[in-house]
Amino acid sequence: MSTGASIATPGGTGWQPRVAAMGPVLLVIGWELAARLLTDAHVLAAPSAILLYLYENAGLMSRALGVTLTNAAVGFVLGNTAAIALAALVAIWPASERTVRGFALLIFCLPLVATGPILRVIFGPGPWPQIVLAALAVYYTTFVPLLVGLRALPSNWLDLVSSYGRGRLAALVHVRARAAIPYLVAGLQISAPAAFLGAMVGEFTGAERGMGVLTIRAMRGMNVEMTWALALVATAVSVGWYVAIGAVAKRFLEDEPPVILAAPNSETSGGGWRRTVVQLVFVSLMVLIAWWGFLKVLGLNPFFAKGPLDVIQAVTTASDAATNRDTLLTALAETSVYLVPGYIAGLTVGAMLAMLVVMVPMIAGTALPVAIALRSVPIITTAPLIVLLLGRGAAGTIVLVAVMVFFPTFVACLHGLKQAPGRITDVFDVFAAGPLQKLVRIRIPAMLPALFAAAKINVPASVLAVTVVEWLATGNGLGSVMALSASLSDYDMLWSAVALVAILSVLGYGAVGLLERRVLGIYAPEQLK
């Protein structure tokens, strides 16, 4: 192996592990000192103060954690079951793939901040809105790796099944299901923090108990210790859950869970523009019918359950249509001002830092596992902290979006940069090419697919981040419009905002996808099959 990773063997030289262990200790000491120096600023809580708070409020915190964790766990099970069922459906009936994927993406793009209040009026006060939000937050991150995993097998295995005259169901049962398990584990790992995040966002939108409720209370009361303690507990639980799944999987699987970055290119893809447009129209129609049917089947009160026609009327023919349009467009403009710079900054910093790390082989070996673990931090739950640190202005929001985008991008790019096949780097070594040459000529092209994969999945993620901050803190933009219309029972506006955000997210995802095809067509055509 000629990749840099092999050089940095842990424990290789003796002093390295000691330095590695010193890092967190120094960090905590620095944190403590900084907090003590900045007591008057009311932004930073010292580790000692956080621990003290946790000790004094152990009962309150553990009850809240218990509630949130239960909701998250139920949502986790439901969402992942749905993901497995959808992936199995695609495996058995490939013709359904485009439609299933279109639906799955669209539902993933629904802004949790607005679906929360809608679910609240549907389900009433109980835990179900939180559970459904947790399920909505996880199913896509499991569905996508499963789609990859159900296909990541040699074609001979499928030929073997066919040669005994058996069909797709037998292939799924005997071959694909087991082959996909490492990919399922990868999906479950990522969905663990997402479930916690979904449950907390659900609690933001009007629950009675749980970590989300306490977070709101801490923010309103400007309680710095409490805010930090909550963010810390949420992070610890998410990382713990992530690590636990990995540990359980490691006991039963020989192969490491793969790093999955994005949805695979469809097996039924291709067929040119016309077919794509027809399919797009078909999926859109199906979505509208499903939306309308969903409301009808549940028999929901038309006062708060608005169908597609209501939304279209609200922004076209209704008496207040002009005001509605104006409100939405103003909010959209406000949101974009935060969203776009944050998104671009997150992508850029993630990619640049990954390249930098790869140039320094000493760090590269340890950076990837650390970065993967950091990806499990539920960034949204740290939103109150960033608002504390950077204020309620543009800076806080942009930084939060950037941080949200940064982690997945960094992990994906680091992984992509390491994908450069060893033999090609050997060829470059033979010509005594320097690290910069290798970076530019091998590694960056190898990284591009990963970068685009991250860019796609980060479209809905960054929308989630920006709307949550607007909702919780800044009080403008689409997040605020959604929160406001929820509390004013302006359901026309709420559903319109949901539709607008979902459509724009899907379009953003599609636009990045188109850009991806153009760029990869030049630099990595083999990735497009």
Place this chain on the structure above:
Amino acid sequence: MSVPVTCTAASKTYPGGLTAVSPVNISLAPGATTALVGPSGCGKSTLLRMIAGLEEPSTGTITIDGLPPSEISRRGDLSIAFQDPSLLPWRSVRKNIELALDLARRPKVTQDIDELIQLVGLDGFADTKPAELSGGMRQRAAIARALATKPALLLLDEPFGAVDELTRQQLAEDLPAIWEAGDTTTLLVTHSVSEAVMLSDRILVLSPRPATIAADIKIDLPRPRRSEFARLPEFSAHVDEVFAFLSQGVPGSRAKAAQ
């Protein structure tokens, strides 16, 4: 029970216009072993896959015992072994063999499976996972899996192609006797001429793509074949004959890269 195979004007053209196989007429006698030899990429594997029912011929028909291949597959009477042993890594040798019986909806008789494992020379490795086996042993397991259902038609796509020369000779000496003992029509794709002469009753030499039949050679060496046959003059004569047909229409300068 062995079955005859008939290809009538069967051809394969892929979408995009690449013709892999020109219309061919082939008739395989029940119980015989036939080898398909030809230059790399000539379409011999495509022909085999069409007979296996894994690909549909673009024109013409293929019948096995008078029925379409899919019908024979559904009866579980057809087996295929690939160049890559294609064992499922999470299943032991025994479980991989049982997979074939499950897929063919046949009963799993432990004693039969043990016997088969012994026959292919994997005694003591029944509960070993493929990753812990050598390349040659994996190929033995793959052959055992293909034979487990006692197929009427056995299709072998370069079954010994992925191992080193010594192992290859050893496999070619040990394994064919097992399927020859049964009543099986066998079709073997190979690019080793001596292996084709050693194993088969008949050799079909294919031309470069699109494949047509360049020669149909009968091999009348006695059975069972033994490795020392390779030194017989009639063996060398057959090898030379096949090479002569192979080199026709293959200009030396256009030697294609190995697959």
